[in-house]
Amino acid sequence: MTIKVGISACLLGDQVRYDGGHKRSSFCADELIRHVEFVKLCPEVGIGMPVPRPTIRLEWHEQAPADSEHAPSVRAVVPKTGEDVTARLTEFADRAQPHLRQLSGYVLCAKSPSCGMERVKLYDPVTGYSKKAAEGIFVQRLRQLHPALPLEEDGRLNDAPLRENFIMRVYVYHAWQQLLGKATPAVAVKKADLLAFHTSLKLLLMAHNQQQYRELGRWVAAQQDLTSADAQEYIEQVMQALGKPATRANHTNVLQHLQGYFGRHLNAEQKQELSQLILDYHDGIQPLLAPLTLLRHYLREYPDSYLAGQRYLNPYPADLKLRYAL
Template identity: 80%
Template sequence: MERFKRSKAVTIKVGISACLLGDEVRFDGGHKRSAFCADELIRHVEFVKLCPEVGIGMPVPRPTIRLENHAGEVRAVVPKTGADVTEQLSQFADKAQPHLRQLSGYVLCAKSPSCGMERVKLYDPATGYAKKEAQGIFVRRLRELHPALPLEEDGRLNDAPLRENFVMRVFVYHAWQQLPRPLKKADVLAFHTELKLLLLAHNQQQYRALGRQLADQQQLDENFAKQYIEGIMAALGQPATRANHTNVLQHIQGYFGNHLNKDQKAELSTLIMDYHDGVQPLLAPLTLLRHYLREFPNDYLQGQRYLNPYPADLKLRYAL
């Protein structure tokens, strides 16, 4: 069974800056509709739209907000009026907690003084000079409240590897959220096992370290669970390399050694090395491996999220 279908009956909720779904809530009365979110990802998740500026009572259209450096402290200021809305934007995240706790990911509007994840302009109020070195006030508080929550910006979703990585993390985090509470060690061990090949493609050291920590636990308290899932999401957030993917593909290949003839083994080996050398996309050897898995079922491999981490119709591995 494909891994993402496990939670099919449970809606995956993803937060999103409202302007990215076409809501005309930006300072100029416009929007920044994300085609990937609004046309593709929406088929598999329920978006929860939030706009911090509107949420704190600012009108549409409205005067612009900018981030300013005041004695080393980042403040959100309305230059036209001098109003400081830092606390309101930060507190909006706290007030939105009933929504945020349900989320398995969040798509944010880039460059926004409230929602920008990185490289938001930070102004020197004395000179007007700006450096792209800040993060938005709302997202800063969001990270404090939910450090394991997968986050991504709309612009970065145009990059195929970043888009694939974000969606993969959303589905993994959702699977974690669906584990029965209070957590049982057996359930977390099963979750960790399902992630083995996926983690090996992203961070082998973290996979082994987290596995040792989990094995050492007699009871899983809330503090360990928090550290564990933060470690998992940090590991998966690291880009998977071609070398690591190749090692994982060859590991999977080994499970079919007694079933394939000489020509089949050679074809599969060539396809894997073509991927390693950049001649073929990751999808090519994966498709052949999944074919052999259907022909020669293996419980361990069928339980690995690496082979089917999200719905195939999102076409996320075509360009990897």
């Protein structure tokens, strides 16, 4: 199945920004596009604003307008006219639900009052001062509708560990969506399918969050067939655990764990070579890819069905080269 990823339209080069420009992301537009189908959205254009258009800013209001149903304190306002477009941006996310439900991830435009994930400027209309303390109105609603959906900003994708972490979560979430495709009205996920899926994630979870790895293991062991609510709780916990970037120490622990599976097959020289590669990775001398490449070589020589099913070893297409800088 095609992996669909939402994206702020300006990041693919569409000239939809307030000034008529774009913020094309070379990683998304040139590399990731080879592996996913992007679904382009621009909330501000989606609510009928023109290109170019007056800027929107986020304002802090101690008291929300009387006609506001949800009464949030953070409002999206057009300073030039005073128009409040908060409700329209929220409603746009609701109208986009047929598209959003298909997505396995979302790449958002940083600093945008509609799409910014974090540190968006928040103005005090009384004092005129601002601080980087808000998230965009569209993103806020997106999180409410799809709390487990992997999200990332274009600027943060320039950071190698954050880029790798996001793409890994997209592929895991997509696999979960495929599992949900088998759901019936009574059962969202069968116990056997849950066990198989969770087993495939064990080493990934161990690398990213050892405490949640243990807690999720106990939770899964106690389950029977999952209801929709149970399934949602599970995937939210998984995405939360994987959202924590893996440390070098945790990766080293997983690599040594993998090494143990080949102990009886390798001679002393091979064991020493693999041990040294893992230690060199731990010390920052080698990238993660070096010991992983050797471990995958040994897995081909000495097949193991449990290891072959571990997403840790092949979490996404190799040609994205995401582990070269880890």
